[in-house]
Amino acid sequence: MKLGYFTMPIHTAGQDWRSTLLEDRECFLLADDLGFHDAFVGEHLTDRHESITNSMIFLASLAFETKQIKLGTGTTNLSQQHPVLVAANGAMLDHLLDGRFILGVSPGALASDAEVLGILNDDRNALFADSIEAILAIWDRKPPYDISAGRFHICTAQTYDELLGLGILPKPQQLPRPEIVGTVVAPFSKGVVEMGKRNFHPLSANFLLPQWVATHWPKYVEGRKQSAKLPTRMTGGLLGRSSSPMTQWWQRTMR
Numbered sequence: 001m002k003l004g005y006f007t008m009p010i011h012t013a014g015q016d017w018r019s020t021l022l023e024d025r026e027c028f029l030l031a032d033d034l035g036f037h038d039a040f041v042g043e044h045l046t047d048r049h050e051s052i053t054n055s056m057i058f059l060a061s062l063a064f065e066t067k068q069i070k071l072g073t074g075t076t077n078l079s080q081q082h083p084v085l086v087a088a089n090g091a092m093l094d095h096l097l098d099g100r101f102i103l104g105v106s107p108g109a110l111a112s113d114a115e116v117l118g119i120l121n122d123d124r125n126a127l128f129a130d131s132i133e134a135i136l137a138i139w140d141r142k143p144p145y146d147i148s149a150g151r152f153h154i155c156t157a158q159t160y161d162e163l164l165g166l167g168i169l170p171k172p173q174q175l176p177r178p179e180i181v182g183t184v185v186a187p188f189s190k191g192v193v194e195m196g197k198r199n200f201h202p203l204s205a206n207f208l209l210p211q212w213v214a215t216h217w218p219k220y221v222e223g224r225k226q227s228a229k230l231p232t233r234m235t236g237g238l239l240g241r242s243s244s245p246m247t248q249w250w251q252r253t254m255r
Helices: 017-033 055-060 083-096 111-116 124-140 191-197 210-226 245-254
Strands: 004-007 038-041 070-073 101-106 146-149 152-155 179-184 201-204
Touching: 004 017, 017 038, 017 055, 038 055, 038 101, 055 070, 055 083, 083 101, 083 124, 083 152, 101 124, 124 146, 124 152
Parallel strands: 004 038, 038 070, 070 101, 101 179, 179 201
Antiparallel strands: 146 152
């Protein structure tokens, strides 16, 4: 059995921001000293209690102080960043960590984050799926690029120059790519279906209602079936939708 660590992280309102970041770093350094296999950190832009706005930046601060632990974004919210940025920055972080990087991804569920970016009414699951296709293509292909992935078109055909080294996106140290996992919190997540289609491992980060965790595996199985790689007998057991006040609040907040 391999031990892993996941943190949102959530802090007391009014606590000094720098002190929260230092506390979070100490937790990751301790996990490394204790021999944990991996550690993931979440990110949000508009949450007073969760103070890490970009998980890759946070993990980069640990690159040369950790020894063996794998560090993962938990999650990089793909509806909120262009896939070129995720692919390029993720590749650099993989080199900084000497191949100890895990890319954790999700659509990005916090409604206030979506609103501040002007995508509250967009289909963030569709953005997630398009972004994943683009990231995988960037890491897989050679320049010049001409990649179409849903609403993203990634091209360097006009500016590519091999001699000058222009129009070339970086590759991660881990080839063909780092491990990719999908972070899941919301019950009956549509994002986990997309993870199943691509055979990414789901990372259930539920902390509110344990019964929601039981909804994640069946949705993952649904995606694996759609990829035609999973026997139909592996169906799991889908629980009924909860009508509890907590569930209703979550659906409003993370819609």
